[in-house]
Amino acid sequence: MHDDFAVREAYARQLLERYSQWLSRIEEVDCREIEAVASELEAILSKEDSRLHGTVMKQIGELQGRVTEMLWISEHMKILHDLSHIFAKTFEESKILWKAFELVSRVMRADAFFIAFFDEGDSEIRIPISIDSGINYGPITVPYGQGMISHVIDTRQTIHIRSRAEEPSEPEMIRWGSPEIDTSTCIFVPLMLGNQVKGVISAQSYREFAYKKEHEELLKIIGFQVASAIETARLYERVYQMSFMDELTGICNYRAFHNELEKLLGEDGSSVALIMLDSDNLKSVNDQYGHHSGDELIRRIAEAMKVNLGNRDSAYRYAGDEFMLLSPGATLKEAEEKVQAIRDYLHAHPLVLEDGVIPIGVSVGIARFPADANTADGLKRAADEALYRSKRRGKNCTSVFAIGS
Template sequence: MHEDHAVKEAYAKQLLERYSDWLSRVESVDPQEIEAVAVEIDEVFSADVGQLHKELLGKISALRDKVSEMMWMSEHMKILHDLSHIFAKTFEEDKILWKAFELVSRVMRTDAFFIAFFDEGDSEIRIPISIDDGVNYGPLVIPYGQALISRVIETKQTIHIRTMKGEPSEPEMIRWGSPEIDTNTCIFVPLMLGNQIKGVISAQSYLEFAYKKEHEELLKMIGFQVASAIETARLYDRMYQMSFQDELTGLANYRAFHRDLEQLLGEEDSAVALIMLDSDSLKSVNDLYGHHAGDELIRRIAQAMRTVADKKENAYRYAGDEFMLLCPQASMKEAEEKVRAIRDFLRLHPLLQDNCCIPIGVSVGIARFPDDSNTADGLKRAADEALYRSKRRGKNCTTVYATG
């Protein structure tokens, strides 16, 4: 009898030590280990004592779940904070998408992961990032109307597949990526901005039953941040591109001119002819017919330059009625032929205003890199000097800088 009491006392001491150890690392305690102890207790203690231990085990298990949830939520909130911080500093779509994948991977299995985009009315779904077993198989394009992605877009509802057993095959399921192993748990969450759907974000695992409801909520919040960041990045890109475009004519502007000229002159064995062109009659047209006619004159010159420029040449409205044409690798003779083509176009397309035919005359200066200057500023000054000489010679003529 004493021996039995000693065994129980020793076992009780072991249990206390085990409970103490569990409490010191409660978030990592294995639930199966708790269940195993509960079974042992029934074999060692009386029903009353065993019940007390089981109640304690239940509290440890509940504490484990609560601490795990709190730690998961803490990491969850840190991810959202990190995403906001990162997205505020970058307007590059690739970086936004990859960082979303990295941060999602911190709190849930992402053996496979993708983000898809869709614009209403499109016939295709674009998938710029698609990770499978660490490899990016994107960008991909799939037809709209097929696969679970299309269903999520149509319904704006999350799809959570906990196991692939019994799930539909093609065409409902479209697979790509690693051919060695397939995913068994998949979450497909709509990317929403207000009531507008922008695409789908998906996390997938090789394991069955890998995700909980909390993972769906996390993807929804991350998906919203991704969609917002991508919209902001695209708006920034549009605004950035607009900053290089002239609003009246649609030609590139002076910012684009300086950017492109520096780039061209930096190329190996570069040679560039610069044609600088200025209207001879803008002021008189504005005075006689109004500024709307002057705007039409500017647009007509822009149309002439756009028509004459080939694929490797770029036309610019530099300022007011001053225009530039960059002709890479063009000789002076070729540049002069280009100017004659511009004059021919303007001669065939005069302005018609108040039953009057208004001819459009232009003065032109041409300079060439590196013959006339070996710097961007020097080349522009040379072309400007040639243009000034054309104005002094009576306008509506062309001056080549080297010959004056």
């Protein structure tokens, strides 16, 4: 009797130690372990003790579930905070996509992962990032209208394949995966922005039953943030590019001119011809016919420059009726020929108004790097001096910079 009591006491002590370990690491406890202990004791405890013990086991299981859920929510919120913080600081699409993958991998298995984009009316789906075992195989494109990605875009519904047994049998439903070994669990979530489908985000695992419903919800939220961040990045890029364009003429502006000039002068062994043009009769056109006609004169000069640009040339409206043309590698003769081609175009396309035809004249100055100046500011000053000389000579002519002129 004493021995039997000692055995029961030792066993009870073991159980208490096990329960203490469970409580100290409740988030790591396997629910199957709790069920196994409950079943084991059910056979040796009295009916009343078994009922009480079952209640304790149930409470421990519920506690484990609540702690796990709270940890999930905590990590979930941290992921979303990190995403919004990162996306607010970068406008580079590649960085946004890679960070999305890194953060998703923190809370769920992502043996394979991709983000696909689709614009309505396109025949292809663009996949800039397609990761398998940490390697990005993108960018790639796939035809729209077949496969799992197209199906998600068309239906706007999440697809969750939990195991190989659930794999759809239709050929057009084959999931995305490595050509060497296919994934066993896959989630495909539509990238929604407002009421528009922008693409698909997918996380996949080589393990079966790797994801829960919570993972679907997480991908939906992350997908929305990714779509929003990419849309913002593209808008930023458009605005950024617009900041280098002249709205009236459609050619580049003074910001773009300075950027390109510095870049060209920084190239080893480079030579650049700078052609500076200035309208001779903008003020008189504005005074006599109005600023609308003056704007048309400015557009016509820009048009003449665009039509006669060489492969490496670039034209700029610098300010008002002052224009710049950069011609890398051009000789003085070639620069003068470009100016003559612009004059010929303007002669053939005068400004036609209700009161008559107005010829368009331009004064031009030419300077070269490094022959006439060895800095961007120096080259611009040299071309400006040459232009001023053309004005003094009676306008509608071309002058080449010469030291001491």
